[in-house]
Amino acid sequence: MRRKVTLKQIAKELDVSISTVSKALRNSIEISEDTRQKVQAFAKLYNYRPNNIALSLKNRKTKTIGIIIPEIVHHFFSKVITGIELVANKRGYNVIVGLSNESFDKEVINMQMLANGSIDGFILSIAKETLQQQDYHHFTETINQGMPIVMFDRVVNEIPCDKVIVDDINGAKKAVEKLISTGCKNIAIITTKDYVSVGKLRTQGYLEALEDHKIHPKSSLILKIEDKLLSDDHLDILEKEIEQLFKSNKSIDGVFAVNELYAVTAIKVARKLGLEIPKSLQVVSFTDGVLSKHSTPSLTTVSQHGQQIGEKAADLLINRLELEETDEEEEEIYETVIIETDLIERESTK
Amino acid sequence: MRRKVTLKQIAKELDVSISTVSKALRNSIEISEDTRQKVQAFAKLYNYRPNNIALSLKNRKTKTIGIIIPEIVHHFFSKVITGIELVANKRGYNVIVGLSNESFDKEVINMQMLANGSIDGFILSIAKETLQQQDYHHFTETINQGMPIVMFDRVVNEIPCDKVIVDDINGAKKAVEKLISTGCKNIAIITTKDYVSVGKLRTQGYLEALEDHKIHPKSSLILKIEDKLLSDDHLDILEKEIEQLFKSNKSIDGVFAVNELYAVTAIKVARKLGLEIPKSLQVVSFTDGVLSKHSTPSLTTVSQHGQQIGEKAADLLINRLELEETDEEEEEIYETVIIETDLIERESTK
DNA sequence: TTACCTAGCGAAAACGTTTTCGTGTTAAGA
DNA sequence: TCTTAACACGAAAACGTTTTCGCTAGGTAA
Numbered sequence: 001m002r003r004k005v006t007l008k009q010i011a012k013e014l015d016v017s018i019s020t021v022s023k024a025l026r027n028s029i030e031i032s033e034d035t036r037q038k039v040q041a042f043a044k045l046y047n048y049r050p051n052n053i054a055l056s057l058k059n060r061k062t063k064t065i066g067i068i069i070p071e072i073v074h075h076f077f078s079k080v081i082t083g084i085e086l087v088a089n090k091r092g093y094n095v096i097v098g099l100s101n102e103s104f105d106k107e108v109i110n111m112q113m114l115a116n117g118s119i120d121g122f123i124l125s126i127a128k129e130t131l132q133q134q135d136y137h138h139f140t141e142t143i144n145q146g147m148p149i150v151m152f153d154r155v156v157n158e159i160p161c162d163k164v165i166v167d168d169i170n171g172a173k174k175a176v177e178k179l180i181s182t183g184c185k186n187i188a189i190i191t192t193k194d195y196v197s198v199g200k201l202r203t204q205g206y207l208e209a210l211e212d213h214k215i216h217p218k219s220s221l222i223l224k225i226e227d228k229l230l231s232d233d234h235l236d237i238l239e240k241e242i243e244q245l246f247k248s249n250k251s252i253d254g255v256f257a258v259n260e261l262y263a264v265t266a267i268k269v270a271r272k273l274g275l276e277i278p279k280s281l282q283v284v285s286f287t288d289g290v291l292s293k294h295s296t297p298s299l300t301t302v303s304q305h306g307q308q309i310g311e312k313a314a315d316l317l318i319n320r321l322e323l324e325e326t327d328e329e330e331e332e333i334y335e336t337v338i339i340e341t342d343l344i345e346r347e348s349t350k
Numbered sequence: 351m352r353r354k355v356t357l358k359q360i361a362k363e364l365d366v367s368i369s370t371v372s373k374a375l376r377n378s379i380e381i382s383e384d385t386r387q388k389v390q391a392f393a394k395l396y397n398y399r400p401n402n403i404a405l406s407l408k409n410r411k412t413k414t415i416g417i418i419i420p421e422i423v424h425h426f427f428s429k430v431i432t433g434i435e436l437v438a439n440k441r442g443y444n445v446i447v448g449l450s451n452e453s454f455d456k457e458v459i460n461m462q463m464l465a466n467g468s469i470d471g472f473i474l475s476i477a478k479e480t481l482q483q484q485d486y487h488h489f490t491e492t493i494n495q496g497m498p499i500v501m502f503d504r505v506v507n508e509i510p511c512d513k514v515i516v517d518d519i520n521g522a523k524k525a526v527e528k529l530i531s532t533g534c535k536n537i538a539i540i541t542t543k544d545y546v547s548v549g550k551l552r553t554q555g556y557l558e559a560l561e562d563h564k565i566h567p568k569s570s571l572i573l574k575i576e577d578k579l580l581s582d583d584h585l586d587i588l589e590k591e592i593e594q595l596f597k598s599n600k601s602i603d604g605v606f607a608v609n610e611l612y613a614v615t616a617i618k619v620a621r622k623l624g625l626e627i628p629k630s631l632q633v634v635s636f637t638d639g640v641l642s643k644h645s646t647p648s649l650t651t652v653s654q655h656g657q658q659i660g661e662k663a664a665d666l667l668i669n670r671l672e673l674e675e676t677d678e679e680e681e682e683i684y685e686t687v688i689i690e691t692d693l694i695e696r697e698s699t700k
Numbered sequence: 701t702t703a704c705c706t707a708g709c710g711a712a713a714a715c716g717t718t719t720t721c722g723t724g725t726t727a728a729g730a
Numbered sequence: 731t732c733t734t735a736a737c738a739c740g741a742a743a744a745c746g747t748t749t750t751c752g753c754t755a756g757g758t759a760a
Contacts, residue, residue, distance in 0.1 A: 003495065003496050004466075004467070004495055004496075006715095006716060006717090007716065007717070007718095008716075016739075016740085017739070017740045017741075018716090018717085018718095018740090018741095019718085019719080019739075019740060019741075019742090020738085020739060020740070022717070022718060022719085023718090023719090023739090026718085029737095030737080030738065030739075031738070031739080032737080032738060032739090035738080035739085047491075049462070049465075049466040050466065050716080050717065050718095051407075051466060051467040051715090051716050051717070052466045052467040052468045053403060053406045053407045053412065053467040053468065053715085053716080053717095054407055054467070054715075054716035054717040054718095054745090055716080055717060055718085056403045056745090057401075057403045057404055057407050057715090057716080057717080057744095057745045057746070057747095058716080058717050058718060058719095058744075058745050059717090059718090059745080060745065062403065064446070064468075071432075072422070072428045072431050072432055072435075073425065073428040073429055073432055074428075075423065075640075078422045078423040078424075078428050079423055081422050081447070082421075082422055082423055082449065085422075085447070085448075085449050089448075089460075094446055094448070094463060094464065094468065095446065095447055095448075096414070096444055096445065096446040096447070097431070097435070097445055097446070097447045098435070098439075098444070098445075099432065099435050110439075112399070113444060114444065115399075116354075116399045116400065116401060116402045117354075117401040117402040117403040117404070117746085118402045118403065118414075118444065141397075145353065145354055146353050146354075261644065264644045264645075264646075265644075267646070268646055271646070289640075290425075290639075290640060290641060291640060291641065291644055291645075294611065294614045294615075294641055294645065295614075295641075295644065295645045295646065296614075296617070296618055296621070296645065296646065356745095356746060356747090357746065357747070357748095358746075366709080366710085367709070367710045367711075368710090368711095368746090368747085368748095369709075369710060369711075369712090369748085369749080370708085370709060370710070372747070372748060372749085373709090373748090373749090376748085379707095380707080380708065380709075381708070381709080382707080382708060382709090385708080385709085400746080400747065400748095401745090401746050401747070403745085403746080403747095404715090404745075404746035404747040404748095405746085405747060405748085406715090406747095407714095407715045407716070407717095407745090407746080407747080408714075408715050408746080408747050408748060408749095409715080409747090409748085410715065467716085701760100702759100702760085703758100703759085703760080704757100704758080704759080704760100705756100705757080705758075705759095706755100706756090706757080706758095707754105707755090707756090707757100708753105708754090708755095709752100709753085709754090710751105710752085710753080710754105711750105711751090711752080711753095712749100712750090712751090712752100713748100713749090713750085713751100714747095714748090714749090714750105715746105715747090715748100716745105717744095717745090718743100718744090718745100719742100719743090719744095720741105720742090720743085720744105721740105721741090721742090721743100722739105722740085722741080722742100723738100723739085723740080723741095724737105724738090724739090724740100725736105725737085725738085725739105726735100726736090726737080726738105727734100727735090727736085727737100728733100728734085728735080728736095729732105729733085729734080729735095730731100730732085730733080730734100
């Protein structure tokens, strides 16, 4: 087992100085053709590669991006990571992942672990607990220390940083309009409590779509689920709540669910109640994940283009990192990119 | 914007030496109570944190684990990452993720990027292309340079490293035995071509289960799918193949699918052909993902405990890293941990 | 008084690079 | 022969730590 070879070892072996080796490997004109060849041959033989850590220390940058997301076992977030990784790698960066698990403390700790030199900047989506507590000091501190952040999906406006968001309102509008245009008169929404920003926005889109078509929203058709129910353990509670919704509103002919799970659960319940889909009940969901595509009936859904979001976020971050490099005057102008959604029509609507 | 403060700056500010500051912060007895308090107060005020990169360089270890997986938009792999991240964080390590995208080249490049000092060891699952080409030099080279590897799920025996694998054979046996015990007489398997190691093993389990029950396997009931069809674009081809299987074998009353997608697709096709599930056709799948749980009917499935695999892999790797540290004599004894599967019974079987 | 100990601190090396700034040798020009 | 310039290379600093080893001043023991 031979350890990784260093410049020093090569220098010693060839009886030249470290500087000479370094220069020879970088094809400096200062070094004679002879020496250069000798060094390069030797380096190749021993498979020399510069030590990244030493380079990071010297250059004061790591060429690594830190990602903090609430969870990874989630179609949308893993798609985003795929996108980030794609452009990061293309542009010579690595990606280091921290999971907040929707917890404020873990988010803070994870950011501290990474902010001490391990990475050049963050791409993150805020934990639910953080959104609830509205404590964002760890973000501002990080930014104040000169480390740029790009937020995606779950963002807060008061933080000065680039952001990549989904057009939740319009996405929801598209979904509801689809239901309206196919003849639904009583459209229910299954959404989350308002502190989940995306839930709130999608609810808003739902209301706007109804308003645009002169339909008066009924509060009995708006079901707000306590978000913790997303965890699988509470699936039965979720089912009960939805069943209650259907039973007390027999006239429902369309459902807009703000995520896949709510949608498939709604379908499951509806079937149990003898409703036929899409004939007597149409369903549209948000988030185009594996469930939408492969459940029966497959779901008409609003696609958020997670990968594209990741790609954009990575580009924004790296652009800013490399701009700082040349122009020490950083402009404090931050961008908010909105990624448009698409409505993907499948079997759950007419 | 104030940049991160360093020992040097604190030293200058307080008019002491760098060594004194360092020692004071680490509560060395060499430093007087007075100085210690002064330094610690100052450090706290300016929120001093040691620079990770400098520590990594000095200690010759990064406290970071490199993960290379074929893809991340996949329930099993993201579960594994969750597990790795969990114990890594608990034990003071970070996690850096590389995606091979099932490509040999990307696997090699990713490993090279990380192996140059960025990480202390790898946890990985081999890309399909690598398995096909059977070129494993990048693994042996990494190991020869003194960097430990832990492989999980898709492993090759000839590489000297710790491994964490699923008991695919027994998992498949459990699945098939479930079908047999509920009265199935003609059990088909939908699997992958043999170069995918896990597909091969699950097929083997299927055959063994049949044999154990004196059932003669029929080659017409074994459908081997070209694995590239897993990508969504080829869904229709997959459907056609399965339809063909059912049509030419009307007597099939049980299906064992080696992954969720094959299973739900089989169910879809079966329904189209008028088969009732689980009454006239029972289905068991491998991999307990989101589809199994939430599709209708929900799937009886073999759970691989991805998170547990991740946790175990991380523990194995970190144990080895910290063993190297104390005892320079590394024992070249590698462990292969087998994680048992569980059969989770749901609606797709009787 | 001499010798010695100890508390408290600083200098310097080391981790592996890159880069700036010498410096010595040789050959060409005057 | 002397000056100068090009050439080829080396020394050293810097990135931010930790740690070993010395050093000094003051105190204690003989």
